[in-house]
Amino acid sequence: MAITLTPLPIPSTADPSNFAVFGQEVLGVNPGKCSADELKEIKDALYRHEILLFRNVSLTPEQQYALTKFFDPTSNNFGHGNNKIDSTKSSVLHPDLKTIPRVPQVQLIGNGPVYNHEGIPEAKLKHPMHMSCHKTVIKEDEVANAGLSPTRFYRWHIDAALYDLSPSRVTTLHAIRVPQGLKQVVRYDDETGDELLVPLGTTAFVSGQRIFGLLTDELKSVAVRAKVKYAPHPYIWMARSHVRSTGLGLESEGLEKSLEELPPWSDDKVKIYPMLWKNPVTNKLSLQVHPGGASEIIIDPLPNGADRAKTQLYPGGAHIKDLQEVRELLYRMQRPGIAPKLVYPHDWHENDLIIFHNRGVLHSVVGTFLPDQVRVFHQCNLAASNEPVGPNVEDVEKWA
Numbered sequence: 001m002a003i004t005l006t007p008l009p010i011p012s013t014a015d016p017s018n019f020a021v022f023g024q025e026v027l028g029v030n031p032g033k034c035s036a037d038e039l040k041e042i043k044d045a046l047y048r049h050e051i052l053l054f055r056n057v058s059l060t061p062e063q064q065y066a067l068t069k070f071f072d073p074t075s076n077n078f079g080h081g082n083n084k085i086d087s088t089k090s091s092v093l094h095p096d097l098k099t100i101p102r103v104p105q106v107q108l109i110g111n112g113p114v115y116n117h118e119g120i121p122e123a124k125l126k127h128p129m130h131m132s133c134h135k136t137v138i139k140e141d142e143v144a145n146a147g148l149s150p151t152r153f154y155r156w157h158i159d160a161a162l163y164d165l166s167p168s169r170v171t172t173l174h175a176i177r178v179p180q181g182l183k184q185v186v187r188y189d190d191e192t193g194d195e196l197l198v199p200l201g202t203t204a205f206v207s208g209q210r211i212f213g214l215l216t217d218e219l220k221s222v223a224v225r226a227k228v229k230y231a232p233h234p235y236i237w238m239a240r241s242h243v244r245s246t247g248l249g250l251e252s253e254g255l256e257k258s259l260e261e262l263p264p265w266s267d268d269k270v271k272i273y274p275m276l277w278k279n280p281v282t283n284k285l286s287l288q289v290h291p292g293g294a295s296e297i298i299i300d301p302l303p304n305g306a307d308r309a310k311t312q313l314y315p316g317g318a319h320i321k322d323l324q325e326v327r328e329l330l331y332r333m334q335r336p337g338i339a340p341k342l343v344y345p346h347d348w349h350e351n352d353l354i355i356f357h358n359r360g361v362l363h364s365v366v367g368t369f370l371p372d373q374v375r376v377f378h379q380c381n382l383a384a385s386n387e388p389v390g391p392n393v394e395d396v397e398k399w400a
């Protein structure tokens with residue numbers, strides 16, 4: 001049976017033209033029990049639309065792992081390594097992820113106390129909230145418009161270890177318990193006045209293709225020539241750093257750990273990725289940078305024959321090692337892409353499943369929960385069997 005696609009239920013805050021292709025809901029299939037033909041169609045649709053939503057899905061951790069693995073059949077390990085997060089207490093990811101013992105590629109995430117869940121006798125889950133890591137914090141008694149409580153994007157990111165292991169091709173998120181509550185208002189708190197009304201505990205998505213498309217010609221030329229070098233053990237390196245109020249990258253306060261303070265590391269495991277990643281089906285380019293983990297930017301000179309009048313930015317190339325300069329350039333490139341009308345804030349229902357193309361979107365946890373609001377999700381992504389592919393010679397000729 002052919003799968004049926006229909007537009008995502010986008011909110012009134014979203015610009016419909018941004019979501020004509022970006023994101024689709026899949027009807028009429030059970031993603032845990034698909035035929036080989038249906039799986040092929042789902043895979044093709046995922047790369048064309050970047051986010052796929054399925055409703056009313058019951059899925060065991062084994063089925064979720066099998067579905068995720070279908071996108072990268074030779075991968076066997078969770079994106080950060082099986083059972084590694086639980087044992088790495090100094091990582092910023094440590095409080096957020098609990099491994100399902102039977103299927104270590106699947107993580108239990110959410111909020112509140114959970115008992116006897118898939119072999120975990122007891123877990124005190126903590127929804128990642130901005131108060132734990134942003135430089136400025138919304139005061140508890142503040143209210144937004146219509147009496148709703150204000151909140152923030154927690155941290156825009158790609159699901160990726162960014163050291164040793166390769167970024168997952170896809171992530172699957174399965175909602176098992178979703179607490180009901182009033183909507184909240186995301187405040188950007190960056191002097192733009194930008195705000196976004198969101199469902200409680202939404203996951204927010206933006207398109208990497210759109211982030212690239214919004215750049216000026218000058219910045220497109222930089223993006224197509226640039227590579228990003230990530231810090232070794234980036235989530236430990238950044239553990240003391242504060243997140244910007246938009247959730248997009250870190251403040252530069254000199255709080256990163258020195259390389260000597262990190263666990264042992266080696267140069268051959270450090271990741272250097274092109275700033276633009278190529279979609280394997282559409283060949284379109286997405287600006288895919290994890291802004292928190294980035295430590296250096298390496299920019300090639302303009303190629304021979306490039307129109308030098310077109311760009312004054314780094315025509316002879318550059319190697320930017322100053323962390324503040326790295327972050328300011330990335331912020332200038334990525335911030336337009338998280339404008340309220342470009343964000344898809346998913347309104348989770350119990351038994352929703354989302355598959356997203358982790359090499360084509362940025363996403364963020366959002367929202368503020370009380371300790372007793374129980375939210376239970378299963379997340380699965382796998383360290384990939386290959387590295388993302390960057391721009392080819394024609395892309396450089398076209399955009400540089």
Ligand SMILES: [Fe+2]
Binds near residue numbers: 157158159363
């Ligand atoms: Fe994530």
